[in-house]
Amino acid sequence: MAMSWERARVKIALVLVLLATVVAVVLIVQPFAGSGAAWKGARADPSRLERLVRGLVGLGPRDGEPGQARAADWIRAQLAGLPVQEQRYSARGGTYRNLFVRLGPSDERRVVIGAHYDARGPHPGADDNASGTAALIELARMLASRPPSVAVELAFYSNEESGLLGSAAHAADARGALAMISLEMLGCFDQPQRFPFAPLKLLYPAHGDYIVVVGRFQDFALVRSIKRALRGNGAAVESIDAPEAVPGVGNSDHRSFWQKGVRAAMVTDTAWYRNPRYHTARDTPETLDYARMARIVDGIAAWASTF
Numbered sequence: 001m002a003m004s005w006e007r008a009r010v011k012i013a014l015v016l017v018l019l020a021t022v023v024a025v026v027l028i029v030q031p032f033a034g035s036g037a038a039w040k041g042a043r044a045d046p047s048r049l050e051r052l053v054r055g056l057v058g059l060g061p062r063d064g065e066p067g068q069a070r071a072a073d074w075i076r077a078q079l080a081g082l083p084v085q086e087q088r089y090s091a092r093g094g095t096y097r098n099l100f101v102r103l104g105p106s107d108e109r110r111v112v113i114g115a116h117y118d119a120r121g122p123h124p125g126a127d128d129n130a131s132g133t134a135a136l137i138e139l140a141r142m143l144a145s146r147p148p149s150v151a152v153e154l155a156f157y158s159n160e161e162s163g164l165l166g167s168a169a170h171a172a173d174a175r176g177a178l179a180m181i182s183l184e185m186l187g188c189f190d191q192p193q194r195f196p197f198a199p200l201k202l203l204y205p206a207h208g209d210y211i212v213v214v215g216r217f218q219d220f221a222l223v224r225s226i227k228r229a230l231r232g233n234g235a236a237v238e239s240i241d242a243p244e245a246v247p248g249v250g251n252s253d254h255r256s257f258w259q260k261g262v263r264a265a266m267v268t269d270t271a272w273y274r275n276p277r278y279h280t281a282r283d284t285p286e287t288l289d290y291a292r293m294a295r296i297v298d299g300i301a302a303w304a305s306t307f
């Protein structure tokens with residue numbers, strides 16, 4: 001006996017809802033990204049990462065002009081032997097600096113990997129963002145010993161916490177930028193994971209022991225390539241492609257490049273969604289997991305060298 005039209009329509013509607021849900025989950029979570037190639041040079045060193053984080057935090061506050069100047073001088077000293085360029089700009093009644101290291105061919109066409117070295121208020125900012133800064137210094141050492149075939153620009157940004165001022169000054173001339181990655185908090189892996197929306201609990205692990213690649217839907221291919229590279233180098237990794245309006249998705253220097261039409265993504269431990277020490281006096285070096293950080297640095301080196 002033939003199914004009634006009513007029942008057939010309900011069935012078709014259910015199948016369509018199910019299909020739409022599956023497509024949405026695949027677009028948001030990218031569950032089948034696979035693994036990329038392993039980094040072929042010397043691997044990132046956890047003890048060096050720890051020393052760098054402790055060194056930067058040990059300088060004192062990094063919010064105002066004197067603190068950020070101290071930090072910039074210290075970063076230059078860590079990069080001794082590499083060609084470092086500076087960009088100075090006026091803001092907040094003072095002069096601030098971005099630092100750059102270019103590796104690989106001298107070409108305007110380049111990928112940008114950035115991390116902010118300033119910190120919120122008087123706080124130590126070990127995870128936010130001495131961790132990303134240390135990763136970038138280690139990346140400079142690794143990529144200098146094995147230059148990538150596409151130009152890579154490592155960018156140390158000032159004033160992220162004051163409205164992305166450093167990265168905005170850099171992105172003001174984004175000509176030739178093929179893609180941008182912001183390294184934003186790479187060290188917290190010992191906490192429960194929280195989410196901007198409850199349904200995301202169904203899509204991601206409950207314990208926050210993984211790094212997350214964050215982009216918009218139009219950054220899908222970029223997010224996928226970073227995720228593959230991280231996974232191929234031993235990092236536990238998840239990803240999310242979501243609209244910029246989702247709280248947190250655009251909260252770092254990658255947004256300065258989105259605003260210039262450059263595809264960009266953030267690599268992060270998810271900040272306040274995981275780290276209870278975020279923007280407090282308790283964001284200290286001993287709370288970070290340097291072994292996991294090192295595998296992330298390897299993954300980013302692999303990504304940059306196979307772009």
Ligand SMILES: [Zn+2]
Pocket residue numbers: 116128129160184185
């Ligand atoms: Zn930050």
